Amino acid sequence: MTTEKLPINPARHTRLHERLLLNPVIGHVAGLLFILLGSQIFTFGKITLEYDPNVINSQITLALIYLGYALLSRKLIRFPGGRSIPYSLSISLSLMGLSILVILALRFGYSRSTLFSGFALIIIAQAANFLISRHYRNLKFAWIPYGESIPTFNDTNVVIRALEKPDLETTRYDGIIVDVDQELSNEWLRFIAKHSSTGLPVIATKSFIEALSGKVSLNKLNIHDMDSFHPSQGYQLVKRAMDLLITILILPLITPACIILALVIRLESKGPAMFIQERVGQKNKTFKMYKFRSMRICDDQTPRFADMDQHRITRVGAIIRKLRLDELPQFINVFTGHMSLIGPRPEQPGFVEKFEEEVPFYSYRHTVKPGITGWAQVMQGYATCTESTREKVEHDFYYIKHLSLWLDLLIIIKTIRTVLTGFGAR
Structure with a gap:
């Protein structure tokens, strides 16, 4: 009798004018016409059927961007934060940037006035959609x-x-x-x-x-809920393939930056540039995780929360932590298969033993590979005590339960915001 999913669009608007105004197909057709015809007016000063291959290429690009935005937005609004204007704009700007890269890389002909006026009209169409949503789509x-x-x-x-x-x-x-x-x-x-x-x-x-x-309450969990914490094996294989492809493409690009960072870290304080620590991964198996060292060397290896070592953070360490550059060596862990780009953050074995005693069902977060970034990191930041760790596990369980390409994409968008704002830096 009950459903677990919230409706995407309001179902209460049944009057004819409401159904026409809020119909997504009609809305997207109107938005597409507004962008294509508007960009023609900016280019020619009028709506015309005049054939210009550069204008045609630009308008096809604009149509693909708008349709891509429409598809992705519909998928992302199912998750917390997916409806907000910053993330809608992030999708559009990312698609615009990608389209420019493709055009330049493949040397496609394009009309600058058509393309960039179309970009502006896409933003205007998004703003109009946002205003309508605030008044009618709540x-x-x-x-x-x-x-x-x-x-x-x-x-x-x-x-x-x-x-x-x-x-x-x-x-x-x-x-x-x-x-x-x-x-x-x-x-x-x-x-x-x-x-x-x-x-x-x-x-x-x-x-x-x-x-x-965006959290699964641990207080409401019971043994019958555990079936939902076994993600699709098919998507996990696809995810692994994407991890490998992205890592192979990114490693050559970040290697020069990593070499420079390693030299700066060595020059600032004594000790190795790399920090290697044992962490617990998928299926409770341990592995060696790599990070750039951001603290002064300490002989005491007792597991403790990050905020307890604030006094040891170096000047360079504070910067690379805020920008998440200390995580760059973990692309090696992704390449070797111990980690994924996205997933729950891996913990130290000592912490895992402690949390398993204090947090029910804690081990279920190890049903997937740990990640460089994850849902808990972009929603909450870093845990500093048992209570915040409990909340982090609730976020991790939500991720595992709803694991999909679309949630991973939303995490990537939120991670970009996290890097730019320093949210959760410790």
């Missing part, structure tokens, strides 16, 4: 306020209203939220059954909180 849910409470979220696209009685009255909703573990009166059960039979989604409170927070 999701409105009726909450049966018994059992688990719902925390406050910063997501402006979601409106939650607590019901005082089993009656929606004249208000239209996109779903009903209910704690399925809570015993309800027959009156509420009849209310749920009635609206569920009309097609109105009924969403478990646990699933609703998970969808908006």
